[in-house]
Structure formats: structure tokens, C-alpha cells
Amino acid sequence: MNAPDRYERFVVPDGTKKVSYERDTKIINAASFTVEREDHTIGNILRMQLHRDPNVLFAGYKLPHPLQYKIIVRIHTASQSSPMQAYNQAINDLDKELSHLKGVFEYGMYGRFLVWGSGPRISVLFVELIVQNKPSGRGFEAFKGLLGESTFGCFGSTQRCRYYQRRGKQ
Amino acid sequence: MEGAKNQRFPKIKIREMKDDYLKFELRETDASMANALRRVMLAEVPTIAIDLVEIEVNSTVLNDEFISHRLGLIPLTSDRAMDMRFSRDCDACDGDGQCEYCSVEFHLSVRCDQDQTQDVTSADLQSTDPTVVPVDVAARSSSSGYDASENRGIIIVKLRRGQELRLRAIARKGIGKDHAKWSPAATVTFMYEPEIRINEELMESLSLEEKNSWIESSPTKVFGIDPNTHQVMVVDAEAYTYDEEVIKKAEAMGKPGLVEIEAKEDSFIFTVESTGAVKASQLVINAIDVLKQKLDAVRLSDDTVEADDQFGELGSHMRGG
Ligand SMILES: [Zn+2]
Numbered sequence: 001m002n003a004p005d006r007y008e009r010f011v012v013p014d015g016t017k018k019v020s021y022e023r024d025t026k027i028i029n030a031a032s033f034t035v036e037r038e039d040h041t042i043g044n045i046l047r048m049q050l051h052r053d054p055n056v057l058f059a060g061y062k063l064p065h066p067l068q069y070k071i072i073v074r075i076h077t078a079s080q081s082s083p084m085q086a087y088n089q090a091i092n093d094l095d096k097e098l099s100h101l102k103g104v105f106e107y108g109m110y111g112r113f114l115v116w117g118s119g120p121r122i123s124v125l126f127v128e129l130i131v132q133n134k135p136s137g138r139g140f141e142a143f144k145g146l147l148g149e150s151t152f153g154c155f156g157s158t159q160r161c162r163y164y165q166r167r168g169k170q
Numbered sequence: 171m172e173g174a175k176n177q178r179f180p181k182i183k184i185r186e187m188k189d190d191y192l193k194f195e196l197r198e199t200d201a202s203m204a205n206a207l208r209r210v211m212l213a214e215v216p217t218i219a220i221d222l223v224e225i226e227v228n229s230t231v232l233n234d235e236f237i238s239h240r241l242g243l244i245p246l247t248s249d250r251a252m253d254m255r256f257s258r259d260c261d262a263c264d265g266d267g268q269c270e271y272c273s274v275e276f277h278l279s280v281r282c283d284q285d286q287t288q289d290v291t292s293a294d295l296q297s298t299d300p301t302v303v304p305v306d307v308a309a310r311s312s313s314s315g316y317d318a319s320e321n322r323g324i325i326i327v328k329l330r331r332g333q334e335l336r337l338r339a340i341a342r343k344g345i346g347k348d349h350a351k352w353s354p355a356a357t358v359t360f361m362y363e364p365e366i367r368i369n370e371e372l373m374e375s376l377s378l379e380e381k382n383s384w385i386e387s388s389p390t391k392v393f394g395i396d397p398n399t400h401q402v403m404v405v406d407a408e409a410y411t412y413d414e415e416v417i418k419k420a421e422a423m424g425k426p427g428l429v430e431i432e433a434k435e436d437s438f439i440f441t442v443e444s445t446g447a448v449k450a451s452q453l454v455i456n457a458i459d460v461l462k463q464k465l466d467a468v469r470l471s472d473d474t475v476e477a478d479d480q481f482g483e484l485g486s487h488m489r490g491g
Contacts, residue, residue, distance in 0.1 A: 006348050006349065007258060007348060009347060009348070010345070010347055010348070011258070017474070019471065019474065020474065021470065021474050021477075021478060038464070038468060040205075040209070041205075041206045041209045041210060041461075041464070042464055042465070044202045044205065044206065045202045045203060047202070048200055048202035049202075052176045053176050084475065084478065088470065090176075091469055093178075095462055095465050095466070096177050097177055097178050097199070097203070098458050098461055098462050098465070099462070100180065101180050101182070101199075101458055102455060102458045102459070104180065104181060104182045105182050105184075105194075105451075105454060105455060105458070107182075108184040109184060109187065109451055
């Protein structure tokens with residue numbers, strides 16, 4: 001009857017900020033970020049990404065209580081950086097990593113298609129080469145370039161192929 | 171650009187891909203990324219499930235709540251879900267049906283007029299949107315190698331003569347974090363790829379009998395022996411469950427260091443099983459998109475940055491700067 005709405009666990013209430021920032025009053029270049037309605041999923045990837053930043057002296061997160069749906073990320077950096085800079089950088093890097101991952105995954109799928117479709121083995125090899133050597137996430141375009149536009153739709157007539165043709169036009 | 175060196179370029183190799191099953195390798199990233207993907211697949215990739223039921227007639231042996239709960243748990247094809255709105259965010263409707271942006275309406279009307287028991291199944295659910303139907307119904311109409319004769323539909327309730335069930339149901343977009351009925355994943359697991367190094371020199375100091383009993387000490391078939399050369403080798407590294415039985419056995423035999431097994435910290439083997447709501451491969455892609463959206467949502471807002479800039483100036487004044 002007086003149970004809170006289930007969505008309170010992941011919807012930020014009106015008038016509350018998603019991310020609030022608080023500087024440490026005693027230490028220069030240290031701050032806490034309170035992120036509303038997030039949990040270990042975001043907390044842990046942010047923390048680990050911050051650890052990869054050489055300017056970050058300390059990065060940690062906590063989920064204060066399982067019924068308080070927020071995390072607190074604390075960052076302490078060296079003087080040439082700032083917690084805000086490090087925080088933004090970590091998000092940007094993770095975002096780019098995920099974009100790359102998506103590209104690479106889609107190639108992996110396309111490679112599979114060539115295996116069960118009529119594609120020659122050499123094409124599979126191409127796909128694998130591109131997946132492994134092209135870190136920019138633009139490998140698809142490169143793949144298309146290698147095989148040529150005309151060859152492109154020739155691997156079969158299933159949905160997957162149409163999907164890639166459609167994507168290719170963008 | 172500075173800091174770009176902190177970005178990683180993970181690699182993926184797909185090993186097996188079926189509509190509802192996917193096995194792939196993820197390399198050159200860390201456990202936080204693997205785990206974030208796993209968590210998002212389980213709890214934050216949206217699907218569509220029945221969320222509101224209006225019962226008109228129910229003379230079955232199951233009560234209204236029981237039936238509503240069972241309806242909610244039926245997986246529905248959810249390829250549309252990523253583009254739909256959450257009902258609570260939808261400004262085009264009041265959230266109780268017949269809204270193309272956030273809901274799909276279902277009707278069910280079954281009455282038993284025979285002496286035999288009659289099943290009410292997912293196949294009796296009439297959808298108003300042909301793209302959103304129970305997954306077993308969709309599988310039956312497609313030719314994806316699915317044995318249709320075995321498919322009786324998902325049983326909702328059984329009726330005897332004279333009993334009737336008539337209802338209207340609204341399916342909505344949701345996520346597994348809200349209720350498990352919205353979870354698109356049956357299971358998502360990842361394991362660390364093991365790196366197994368056998369100390370060949372020490373191994374050759376064992377008799378054939380000792381070798382065999384050492385191999386047998388592993389509860390899963392990780393090691394094997396060449397029948398001709400009697401050389402012990404790894405036959406299936408991934409069968410290793412990190413139980414350390416072979417290590418204990420080697421110690422008990424007085425041969426510590428016979429084998430070294432490490433979990434590679436940057437290589438993961440994922441197994442994804444989908445409920446059928448979305449294809450397993452699509453589930454991974456959706457998870458990546460959802461995680462990107464989540465990261466985007468936790469970016470600092472401009473006013474936070476501005477407020478801090480002012481604070482920064484004030485701070486430097488106070489420090490005499
Ligand atoms: Zn609506």
C-alpha cells in the first residue's frame with residue numbers, strides 16, 4: 001500500500017541532479033562525485049578506467065547503502081590535472097572503447113556470416129585481419145573498400161547480408 | 171589528444187552464434203568492462219512484457235493475480251523495445267493502452283465447451299502489433315529449424331467444461347532491474363581464460379601410472395595423454411573450473427610446481443543465452459548501446475562545471491593567487 005514505486009531504483013526524482021560534485025575542503029585536487037541512480041555497473045568501470053590515468057593518484061567508488069540508489073566516486077589527482085578533468089576523460093575513453101567494441105562485434109558477426117554463407121575462406125581471413133588490426137572502429141568502411149562495393153552484396157541473400165548492405169549505404 | 175592512450179581497443183572473436191545462444195571471446199579489456207556488459211545484459215537491456223491486465227471473465231481454477239503474473243512472464247519478441255518509450259516517460263498517453271509509442275495491447279478469450287481439458291496457451295494471446303508476439307508463436311511461424319510439432323505454446327491455465335478466461339492485457343517496455351520478466355537474458359556468464367603451463371621436465375619424472383592418476387584427479391577433462399609418446403598435454407583448457415585439484419594432487423605426489431595455472435586477466439569467454447525476446451547477438455549490441463547511454467547520462471552538467479569554476483576563482487583569491 002505504501003510501498004515505494006519500483007522505478008524509484010533507477011529513475012532520478014524531479015529536482016535532483018544526476019551528478020553532483022563536491023570539492024574536498026582539505027586536499028587540493030580531490031573531489032567526490034555523487035551519481036544518483038547508478039550502481040556497480042557504472043561505479044566499477046569508472047573506477048578501473050580512472051586507474052589507467054597516470055594523473056590519478058586515487059580513485060574509488062562506494063555504494064553507501066543498498067536502499068540508497070546512488071554511488072559516490074572519489075578522485076584525487078596530481079596537480080597537472082583535476083578530478084573533473086579525470087572524470088570526463090574516463091567517461092570519454094570508456095565511450096570510445098564501447099564504440100570500438102560495437103564495431104568489432106558487428107564484424108565478428110559478419111565474419112560468421114561469411115562462414116555459413118557462400119563466402120570464400122579468404123574473405124573470412126580478411127574480416128579477421130581487419131578486426132584484429134583496425135582499432136579505429138572504422139574497419140567496416142575499410143572492409144568495404146577492400147572488397148569493393150559490387151562484391152559487397154554477393155555473399156548471400158539472407159537478412160544479415162541485407163542488414164549490412166543497408167548499413168553500408170549510410 | 172592527450173589521454174587517448176588510456177583508451178583500450180578490445181578484440182572479439184565469435185565462436186558460436188545461434189538465435190538464442192552466443193559464445194564469444196572478449197580480449198584486451200578488463201573484468202570491469204566484462205562485468206558491466208554482463209550486468210547490463212541481465213538487468214538493463216529493455217524488452218516488452220505484459221504489465222497490466224484487465225480481467226473480464228475468469229472462471230478458471232487460478233485467481234486473477236496468478237494469471238496476471240503468468241502472463242507477465244511470457245517472453246515477447248522485443249526488437250522494437252530499444253526504440254519504444256517507457257510508459258512513465260510517454261507524453262502521448264496516460265499509460266493504459268493503445269499508445270503506439272509505449273504499449274502493445276493483447277486480447278485473450280477462451281472458453282471450454284468440451285469434456286476434454288483445454289489448454290490456454292501463449293498462442294491464444296491476440297496481439298495488436300504483429301511485431302510483438304510471444305516468442306514461441308514467432309518461432310513457430312518462422313523457418314528457423316525449430317520443431318513446430320513439439321511446440322504446444324506456453325501454458326497459462328487449463329480449463330474444464332464451462333470455464334472461461336477473457337481479458338485485455340497491456341504490454342510495456344521495461345528493464346530487468348524493475349522486474350525479472352523484462353530480462354532478455356536467460357543466462358549471461360563469462361569465464362577468465364586459463365593459461366596452463368605444464369613443467370615438462372618434472373612431468374617426465376613421473377611413471378605412466380602416476381601421470382594417469384594425476385590426469386584423473388581433475389574433475390573435468392582438462393588433460394590427456396598421448397598413447398604413443400606418453401606425453402601429458404592440455405586437451406581442453408577451458409574445461410578447467412579453477413578447482414585446483416590437479417595442483418593439490420601434484421603436491422600430494424611430492425611434485426609441487428608440476429603445473430601452473432593462471433587466469434588471464436584480460437581475456438574472457440562469454441556465454442549468452444537469450445529468452446528469445448531479442449537474438450543473443452542483438453542482446454550484446456543492445457547492451458553496448460545501453461551502457462553508452464548510461465555513461466552519457468553520468469557526464470557532468472554545464473552548470474556543475476560553471477559552479478566549480480567560480481569556486482575555483484574564489485579559492486585562488488583566498489590563497490592569494
Ligand atoms: Zn504512450
